[in-house]
Amino acid sequence: MMKFKGIFLFINLILLSVSCNGQNKSTKSAKDIYAIETEIKHFDKEPHYGANISTSNCSFEILINDVPVIKYKDNSGGSLSGSYFPLNWDIIQKGPQKITIRLSPGFNQNTKSMHSSLMKNSGVQILIKKSFIGKDGSWSDEEEVTTYTTPQKIEEGKEVSTFDGQNFFEDSFTFDAEVPYKINILDNAEVLFAKDKDQLQALEIEVVAKYNEIRGIYMKGTKDDLANVVYEKEKRLAQQMYLSSEEIKNNWDKEYQFRTDEDLEFFDLKPIEKYKMTFYAHGKLVCLEKINNEKSALWGGFKRKDKGLGTTTYIQLYLYRPKNSKELQVY
Secondary structure (H helix, E strand, O other), X not given: OHHHHHHHHHHHHHHHHHHHHHHHHHOOOHHHHHOHHHHOOOOOOOEEEEEEEEEEOEXXXXXXXXXXXXXXXXXXXXXXXXXXXXXHHHOOOOEEEEEEEEEEEOEEXXXXXEOOOOOOOOEEEEEEEEEEEOOOOOEOXXXXXXXXXXXXXXXXXXXXXXXXXXOXXXXXXXXXXXXXXXXXXXXXXXXXXXXXXXXXXXXXXXXXXXXXXXXXXHHHOOHHHHHHHHHHHHHHHHHHOOOOHHHHHHHHHHHOOOOOOOOEEEEEEOOOOXXXXXXXXOOOEEEEEEOOOOOEOOXXXXXXXXXXXXXXXXXXXXXXXXXXXXXXXXX
16 A cells, blocks of 8 residues: 555656646746846847828728738828838748738718718828837938838829729738848747638637636736736747847836736726627737727726826737647737
8 A cells, every 4th residue: 555655646746846847837927027138139230110101081900911000990080190100010020021001981070970981082101111229229210111102093183092982992012121030929820710600609719718817817916927928929029129128127017007006096907898809910810809999809997196087008919829739829
């Protein structure tokens, strides 16, 4: 009997050791976020790419490599005028980068409702630029890479859109990026999109559960719990943006609003509801978007102690599943 008890105890010790080692390997904390800079590479030349985007009389979505850069629902008749959006965090390797433009009707200020179609002055212009940050922290002059303008024609001596009267327009163009890094996360990810309704319903259950898990961390967990979920995402972004240790720490301390932050008076996230499931990256990324504005279904608000008004926040989550894995992870 003692012999069997000894064997049983030995097996339990092995299993406990394996379990602890696995936990230590996978569990991350805020300290690990601060140390990400030691896990990424820096290069003599670190090019940053960005887009200056101007729009007129339309709602629009702009994607790079099938991942959204910006999604804008025109609910007021407003527009963008050369607004800058960084692109590196959606560039995974050097070579051709595909920009996709999707236009839909804008807001009619006279009827206080959406136009039924795109108008003659609907359109978008995208200017792709490249710049560098020197070792002293100074930015180089921006270099123009390419410019795109939605197709136009001459009508009565004026340039007007070629898609006047349509309720949707899509176009694309490419530019070459010379980034020195390569991110292979999606190379090893499953395609989640499926035409089978049962598969989609099963996936939706998983996605909603993951969103609720992360909402639960924000509402009841610790910032170390949050770090464990988003560590790989932060590591990826730090590499793509060539972040310094100070920048990584600053982003984590200030950009991730959390209910336990000392400068917050109020923090809340709404239940996951009234959403649609949307796929990106050729079906490898999935997210939940609010039906009314197509922003993240993980949303709520916070108020800083030194501010008079609260702020609405949308926490963007893209999920993927590594090959040979059953678990969805944050991209």
